[in-house]
Amino acid sequence: MIEMRTRHSVRGFTLDVHFESAGPVLGIFGASGSGKTTLLHCVAGLLKPRDARISVNTRMVCNRPGGTWVPPERRKCALVTQEPLLFPHLSTRGNLAYASGAKDALESDSGWKIVDVLRLKPLLDRNTASLSGGEKQRVALGRALLSKPEMLLLDEPTSSLDAELARDVLSLLLQVKLELKVPMLFVTHKAGELMALADDCVVLESGKVISQGAPVNVLSKPRAIGVANLVGVDNLLRLEVLRHDEAGGVTLLAMGADVALAAPLCASAPGKTVSVGLYADEVMLCLENPAGISARNALACDVTRISEMGHEVLVELKIGLQSLRARLTPSAAHELGLAQGTHVVALIKTSAIHMLG
Amino acid sequence: MLTGAETEVVLLSFQVAGWSVLVSVVPGILLGWLFARWHNPARALLQGLVMLPLVLPPVVTGYVLLWLLGRSGPLGSAWHSVTGGHIAYTTAACVIAAAIVGFPLMVEGIRLSVLGVDRRLEDVSRSLGRGRGATFLRVTLPLSLPGVVAGAVLSFARALGEFGATIVIAGNIEGQTRTIPVAVYTLLNAPGGEPGVMRLAGVSVAIALVALLVAFWLGARQRRRVSA
CATH class of the missing domain: 2.40.50.100 (RNA polymerase II/Efflux pump adaptor protein, barrel-sandwich hybrid domain)
Structure with a gap:
């Protein structure tokens, strides 16, 4: 699903990672400041590392210095962030239909399936300002899926929500994984979410991969448990x-x-x-x-x-x-x-x- | 009420200010966006150059324009050899003078409102398959539109008041380059011109007040929208 070898330094922080994963859901786990979001932005193409080889679903999207550089809009890696970041000047429908081709997708069977799974139908004609946090995040997820992405990039999509809504979004992500079969790169600092959703997991610490494997194995190693204890009490x-x-x-x-x-x-x-x-x-x-x-x-x-x-x-x-x-x-x-x-x-x-x- | 000549002066002023905003709005948007989003040492230099007419005495700006656009100036003579016409002392020269002095206000208004647009929205847009240009047109521009309009209104008001640069590059030709400030200046020097001065001054104050209120209202609207 993804292969990545990247060195990227920004303001005194260096991300230096090398891993490959068959996914389909790869968890990126680590405490805050460990480089999770930087890694995600490298995959999205929002950062342009000097020295990197990144391929998504066997397609080379970045081979620098000197080689391929695919800009973010042609990577088909849709971003869902901690805050929903809906476009405030567009309606719910406008947000869902935003991506290129999403307007037609919204009318198609596959589009309706997304709307159905995410329970978006009652939200379609509402103003985005009137949506609750959980509803906004569902719209953001729908907007990303309707762009027909090769991969979903999820940057702590539940962490701005309270526990109950976070569980709801997590179960939706699980449904997306099982029913829509979209590969995901899932950044989180919650051990429970990692175990529920990810098939494979990369643990980051200070910009480096300290372990990789099935979440169960990774989390049972003392070092990773240290990370889990930092943020959760499972x-x-x-x-x-x-x-x-x-x-x-x-x-x-x-x-x-x-x-x-x-x-x-x-x-x-x-x-x-x-x-x-x-x-x-x-x-x-x-x-x-x-x-x-x-x-x-x-x-x-x-x-x-x-x-x-x-x-x-x-x-x-x-x-x-x-x-x-x-x-x-x-x-x-x-x-x-x-x-x-x-x-x-x-x-x-x-x-x-x-x-x- | 205004006399026929005064009405002509007010209408000409509106035409000149209107055209000056029209010709500067597209470059204003591009530069405002560039100054907000482009991080390069060369930016400061370019930004300083664009802002210069804001702090320079308008008469000096007019002199520089005259040097460039006058009959023997590099641009003026090139224009003459291509079209056979002149720029200095025409309505076009009024528009150019007004556009140049109003431009910094326009650019600054747009720059500030582009800065207020959350960059992460642009990131999301690009990850959804929209390129830089499409992202600008679909996200950045609509969200900074109140700032664009506010900048345009302010530069329109500034253009209406333009005197120093205009008198140097465009002179004082009735019906062609005699805008409100130039007409006021002329009336002040003419015996019995005071009532006309009063009327034109009243018109100026009214226009300026409306323009400022509109700009403030749009600014507040933008802030509300960004914080929402």
Whole structure:
């Protein structure tokens, strides 16, 4: 899908990357300032690096110094940015029909499919100023797709949205991937999004590629987890498979001696190690062991640390040999009287545990 | 009310100012855009050259124009050998003088409003398959249009008031180069000319006021639009 070898220096920062990927969705992961957007702009042709070879879907778009230079408008790499950047002087329809050929595309079956997937029909005749943030981002996505791009360039498309809308846009992107089959270069600093959407992933740090591979593998490496922790608080665990309970629909994973985590049934043989991901929001805490609950996991654990961050409280727990994070509201943390060393029971639904391979 | 001669003066002034805006609007847009978007050391030099008539005494501007466009001047004589006509002391010379002194206001108005257009919109446009030219026409220009109109209105008002350069390059020929300021100057030197001066002064103030209000209103509109 993409092959890239680029050295580009701008104002004291140097992007120096070399990678190739078959995609179809390549995640570019890294903390802010790691060069993600610079890389994306090199692919888009908005930056003209002195020394670069970039090919998109086997087409050489940049071979410098001396060789090919395809300007951005002929690269067919449509950009969707953090802010929707709709053209303020055009209507919603005008924005969607903006790209060359998009006007006809909008009337065609494939165009209607895009409108359908992104739920744009009710927005068509509205003024862009009256759209909400999530709606604007859907229009921006539609505008990009209607240009019939060879590749979508997504620059943190969810980060200006609140959590719920971000999840909605993410699921739309997943649909775009599965139904419209458009290759994507997806810049993000959210581990969860990376795992949900990307097939392959390049981790950037200070302008250099520090690792590449399937998101699961990349994120389970300590160095990349450092990046993930910088920006998210997802639980990433490497656990050994104990046994499968096929009738019960669960696989038991070892959290420590005598402590097992019931995860969705997986194919890995007992004795193998698997990665699982778990959002801190999905962990519920209880002071006593409750009876008669559907959640398959009620794990006794100790609170090791509590940190308050704005309107949320992050509780770190020790379960057997593993540690786990739970995110609570300050009122819940207060009502439970949580402190370092408190014994609690962590309730986790099996479905909240994501098998990462 | 205005006398016949005064009406002629006002109409001629409007014609001269109108033509001066018409001939300078396209180069004004190009230079305003260039000054906003082009990053090159040569830009400062070019920008200074365009801005010069704003700070130069208009009489000096007129003298430079006369030197260039006069009968023996390099452009004036070339024009004569091609067309057989002259530029100096014609209505065309009035238009040129008015356009030159109004041009900096036009360019600056356009430059500022192009600067107000989010460059990322231009980036998105290009990634959607629209080249530099199409992006300029479809995104940059429509979004900076209020600034273009404001710049045009200001330079129109400036052109109406042009005196120094006009009197040098175009003289004071009734019906051809006698615009409002030149007519006021003539009336001031004539016995009993005061009532005419008052009337023309009133017309000038009214036009200038309307032009400024329109320019301010467009400027505010542009700011609202950019912040939206």
